[in-house]
Amino acid sequence: MYGQGDNKVKALDNVSFSIKQGEFVLIVGSSGSGKSTLLNMIGLLDSPTSGKIFIDGIDTTTLNDNKISSFRNNKLGFIFQFSNLLSDLSVLENVLLPRQIAGTDNTAEKDARDLLKTVGLENQMHKRANKISGGQAQRVAIARGLINKPSIVLADEPTGNLDSVTSETIVQLMKSMAKKLNQTFIIVTHDKEHFGDVDKVITIKDGKAFEGDQPSEMEIIA
Incomplete structure (x- = not known):
């Protein structure tokens, strides 16, 4: 619920659904x-005015600010429409950032290098982030979103700023990473055709959720 009095807007209305570990899910509308x-509520960036959000069996609506920050950094990975890389850092340093925030360890750099190799950027890791292409930057963002080995990866229009050929590459990369790592991907997109076959499509219309043509039955199991 946003606003006050006559200006109140119900952004989501009685939304309820479950997602299992390893599923590749689209949210469209x-x-x-x-x-x-x-997506912001699943990512604990916004709080619901009513209802509960369970992730890994934990009622996240009961967590205080410190626990929310810790939970978000350890359980959730984020990929955005714009890669949001820090231009004065190298590709490798950008991927390492979430791990450093969580408290770095002696495997952090190896994990970052392995992820960059997996996304095909092993030869770009020491370049400044502002010296690579948009498609490469989005692949860096995917590696950064996975560096803390999150249970769930949340992506908001991850192909919205890319051409169709690069978009296809990014989609296939996310699908292969989901399958390889058995991680849950929840992706907001306005163009589900780009994604082909997925495990589940949840349609949001006027704040209500539908799976296919029926109202969906928000628990996240990861």
């Missing part, structure tokens, strides 16, 4: 339907 709000 028109602009303003509530899909980004839903």
Whole structure:
């Protein structure tokens, strides 16, 4: 719920669904339907005015700010429409950032290098982030989102700023990473055709959630 008095807007209305570990899920809907709000709530960036969000069996709505920050950094990975890399850092340093925030360890750099190799950027890791292409930057963002080995990876329009050929590469990369690592991917997109076959499509319309043509039955099992 946003706003006050007569200006109150119910962004999401009685949304309820479950996602299992390892599923590749799309959240679709028109602009303003509530899909980004839903992703923000799953990512603990926004809090619901009512209802509960369970992730790994934990009621995240009961966590205080410190526990939310810790939970988010350890359980969740984020990929955005714009890669949001720090331009004055190298590719490798950008991937390492979430691990450093969590408290780095002696395997951090090896894990970062392995991820960059997996996304095909082993020869770019020492370049400045502002010296690589948009598609390469998004692959760096995927590696950064996975560095803490999150249970769930949340992506908000991850192909929205890319051409169709690069988009296809990014989609296939995310699918292969999900399968390889058995991680849950939840992706907000306005163009589900880009993604081909997925495990589940949740449609948000006027704040309500539908799976296929029926209202969905928000528990996240990862």
